[in-house]
Amino acid sequence: MEHQPFILSDDLLWDYVDGLLTDAERKRLEAYLTEHPEWMARLQAVETDRSLLQSVPLEAPPQGFASGVMGAWNSLLTPTVESPDWIIRGIGAVFGLFILLPLVILIFNGLHIKNSVFSVPGMPSVDWLALFSHPVLQYGLYFGFTLLALRLLSAVLSQYRVMHKMMV
Numbered sequence: 387m388e389h390q391p392f393i394l395s396d397d398l399l400w401d402y403v404d405g406l407l408t409d410a411e412r413k414r415l416e417a418y419l420t421e422h423p424e425w426m427a428r429l430q431a432v433e434t435d436r437s438l439l440q441s442v443p444l445e446a447p448p449q450g451f452a453s454g455v456m457g458a459w460n461s462l463l464t465p466t467v468e469s470p471d472w473i474i475r476g477i478g479a480v481f482g483l484f485i486l487l488p489l490v491i492l493i494f495n496g497l498h499i500k501n502s503v504f505s506v507p508g509m510p511s512v513d514w515l516a517l518f519s520h521p522v523l524q525y526g527l528y529f530g531f532t533l534l535a536l537r538l539l540s541a542v543l544s545q546y547r548v549m550h551k552m553m554v
Contacts, residue, residue, distance in 0.1 A: 392418055394425055399432045474543065481539065484532045488525040495521045 392414060401407050402415050419425055517523065 394418060394422075396428070396432065399425075399429055400436075402429070403432050403436050477539065481532065481536050485529065485536075488529045488532070492522065492525045492529075495525075 394415070398407075398415065402412065407415065419429065
């Protein structure tokens, strides 16, 4: 085991004067002070400071002091600038229109489809061009992408709120 060098500091002197050192630490400090008498002046200064601090009479704080401090602390913790909620509501209204508009168009186009006679073909076939040009698929994709965009906006606003709470 390697021997650690002894480093004397004011904190260690204060602990010595206050009697907070263990017996081993106290003996090591006293041995160091006998080897280095130049530190005795600093030890006497710490003892003088300690006696001056102990001579100051203790006074009870005035009535309501703690509640005043806590009130001042709370006023520092609460944000003074209110969040611009009208921006978030405006974005929500625009995205709400993006959801309602395709639904209204989908219902309107669905009501105007001509009644036709359905026949069962002998061989099943799929008209891919008609499938991709059908209004239900077109507006359905538009509706789906709108919902995905709203989910993304929700995640972004959630992160914004977390960041705002961390900064305050």
